[in-house]
Amino acid sequence: MNTAHPASPRAWAAAGTVAALAGLALGHLAAAATEPRSAPLSALSDLVVARSPAGFTRWAIDTFGTADKPLLVAGLAIGLAAVGALAGLAWRRHPGRGVGVFAACAAIGTAAAVTRPGLGAAAAVPSILAAALAALGLVWWDRRGRAATVTGRRGFLWGAAAVAAAAVGASWWAARVGPAAIEADRESLDLPAPDVPAVEPGPVADFDVQGLAPYRTPNRDFYRIDTAITVPRIDVDAWRLRVHGMVDRELTFTFDDLLGRELIERDITLCCVSNRVGGDLVGNARWLGVSLADLLAEAGPDPAADQLVSRSDDGWTAGSPADLVFDGRDAMIALGMNGRPLPVDHGWPARLVVPGLYGYVSATKWLTELELTTFDAYDAYWITRGWSTPRPVKTASRIDTPRSRSTAGTVVVAGVAWAQHRGIAAVELQIDNREWQLCALSDVATTDTWRQWRFEWDAAPGEHRLTVRATDGDGNVQTSEVQGVAPDGATGLHSVTVAVE
Ligand SMILES: Nc1nc2c(c(=O)[nH]1)N[C@H]1C(S)=C(S)[C@@H](COP(=O)(O)O)O[C@H]1N2
Ligand SMILES: [Mo]
Numbered sequence: 001m002n003t004a005h006p007a008s009p010r011a012w013a014a015a016g017t018v019a020a021l022a023g024l025a026l027g028h029l030a031a032a033a034t035e036p037r038s039a040p041l042s043a044l045s046d047l048v049v050a051r052s053p054a055g056f057t058r059w060a061i062d063t064f065g066t067a068d069k070p071l072l073v074a075g076l077a078i079g080l081a082a083v084g085a086l087a088g089l090a091w092r093r094h095p096g097r098g099v100g101v102f103a104a105c106a107a108i109g110t111a112a113a114v115t116r117p118g119l120g121a122a123a124a125v126p127s128i129l130a131a132a133l134a135a136l137g138l139v140w141w142d143r144r145g146r147a148a149t150v151t152g153r154r155g156f157l158w159g160a161a162a163v164a165a166a167a168v169g170a171s172w173w174a175a176r177v178g179p180a181a182i183e184a185d186r187e188s189l190d191l192p193a194p195d196v197p198a199v200e201p202g203p204v205a206d207f208d209v210q211g212l213a214p215y216r217t218p219n220r221d222f223y224r225i226d227t228a229i230t231v232p233r234i235d236v237d238a239w240r241l242r243v244h245g246m247v248d249r250e251l252t253f254t255f256d257d258l259l260g261r262e263l264i265e266r267d268i269t270l271c272c273v274s275n276r277v278g279g280d281l282v283g284n285a286r287w288l289g290v291s292l293a294d295l296l297a298e299a300g301p302d303p304a305a306d307q308l309v310s311r312s313d314d315g316w317t318a319g320s321p322a323d324l325v326f327d328g329r330d331a332m333i334a335l336g337m338n339g340r341p342l343p344v345d346h347g348w349p350a351r352l353v354v355p356g357l358y359g360y361v362s363a364t365k366w367l368t369e370l371e372l373t374t375f376d377a378y379d380a381y382w383i384t385r386g387w388s389t390p391r392p393v394k395t396a397s398r399i400d401t402p403r404s405r406s407t408a409g410t411v412v413v414a415g416v417a418w419a420q421h422r423g424i425a426a427v428e429l430q431i432d433n434r435e436w437q438l439c440a441l442s443d444v445a446t447t448d449t450w451r452q453w454r455f456e457w458d459a460a461p462g463e464h465r466l467t468v469r470a471t472d473g474d475g476n477v478q479t480s481e482v483q484g485v486a487p488d489g490a491t492g493l494h495s496v497t498v499a500v501e
Contacts, residue, residue, distance in 0.1 A: 109130065222283040249299055288339075347365030399414075400416065420447070427469070461501060
């Protein structure tokens with residue numbers, strides 16, 4: 001029997017790539033039907049995110065912004081396709097070596113998946129299936145390759161494409177109606193009316209200006225920041241919130257327990273410490289939920305506990321100052337956002353919102369645990385990566401319109417300003433180098449939300465520079481000193497250059 005393979009190395013490399021991609025698609029399907037976070041690409045990306053040195057993460061976020069995660073997943077997919085090509089080349093000389101490459105992939109994928117927080121041994125299945133299908137693909141190709149007929153190779157290609165397409169289609173279906181699908185639960189949940197409704201801000205919460213951020217940010221437009229490659233899909237019936245640590249009694253709550261408590265509704269602005277001056281990692285929503293302080297009080301917290309650590313289903317943690325949680329502000333466990341159950345991307349079924357703190361030290365999504373401890377005893381996720389321990393959010397203001405050009409005459413300049421829990425007392429606008437002028441402010445009900453501002457500008461033709469600054473409720477004027485986002489939030493004034501015609 002002739003052992004020489006008639007197919008060229010290039011054809012073997014291509015076959016290995018195709019087999020690997022079909023395997024990945026099947027692994028994706030197996031995960032979509034059970035635990036989406038265990039998909040090989042998701043688990044591997046998650047491992048990279050968790051293990052990346054702080055400096056690398058900062059570089060990636062600076063360079064790619066919120067495209068960082070899709071790029072990571074795409075990069076790994078290309079890398080695995082290349083490994084498939086290597087497996088094909090190895091197989092051509094020695095099938096055992098090709099099998100060895102896929103076995104190594106299965107081992108790495110399995111190790112990544114089972115070590116993800118919240119995932120167990122079953123998370124190994126998608127990676128093993130993926131590698132097994134890829135290997136089977138090359139067994140099949142090997143037979144066809146020996147036959148070396150054009151129809152044989154086409155048959156292989158079509159077969160692999162059909163498997164991959166069927167797997168991707170089935171994954172889509174599984175994510176909607178399979179056991180891991182949760183959208184139906186979310187959609188069918190009827191949130192109760194609040195026991196304590198939000199105070200309406202007044203008749204002019206919203207200046208009606210084109211291009212100006214609305215007072216309440218619609219859920220679909222609300223910024224999203226988290227470390228999750230694949231967001232946790234939580235079965236609300238199995239979900240529990242555990243309160244433990246330095247408390248007299250540990251408590252556990254079901255979702256229905258929370259729905260049955262007094263429900264408060266609050267407008268609170270949330271912002272990210274990574275928001276640049278003028279950036280849009282900030283939004284204001286009407287949250288429905290339960291009082292965090294009331295719920296914790298039932299556990300009997302030890303007064304020596306100065307840190308509240310909140311933990312997510314995917315292992316992410318935030319540490320908030322306990323004194324702020326208990327000082328009477330509306331720190332809450334939110335179940336609803338703008339009249340709807342929490343969107344999956346924003347923490348379904350429950351998240352924290354603490355007015356006055358950046359998201360990374362307070363706003364845990366997919367919340368599963370509250371632990372009272374001390375700052376000495378524990379550093380949360382971003383603290384171990386070089387970000388500051390909790391400090392109050394910095395006073396900020398932004399010009400939303402105009403951003404670059406306008407026509408001569410009366411131009412409405414408008415934007416938003418925020419200093420949660422201190423409030424915005426004044427906003428001033430500077431045109432070119434003239435003196436600062438006071439802007440009109442929208443109505444707000446509390447100090448916990450952002451506030452719109454507007455100014456009627458008599459714009460003359462030419463280039464003009466507009467700069468905004470806010471004064472918070474304590475009377476402090478926003479600093480013009482420029483600082484980057486790390487380690488505790490950017491400072492500096494937002495300016496735009498407008499070409500007036
Ligand atoms: N589980 C989890 N919760 C999280 C994060 C995260 O990475 N994982 N990121 C935090 C950060 S940094 C911010 S700014 C807010 C953003 O909330 P949003 O995505 O709903 O706007 O969520 C916080 N909660
Ligand atoms: Mo953030």
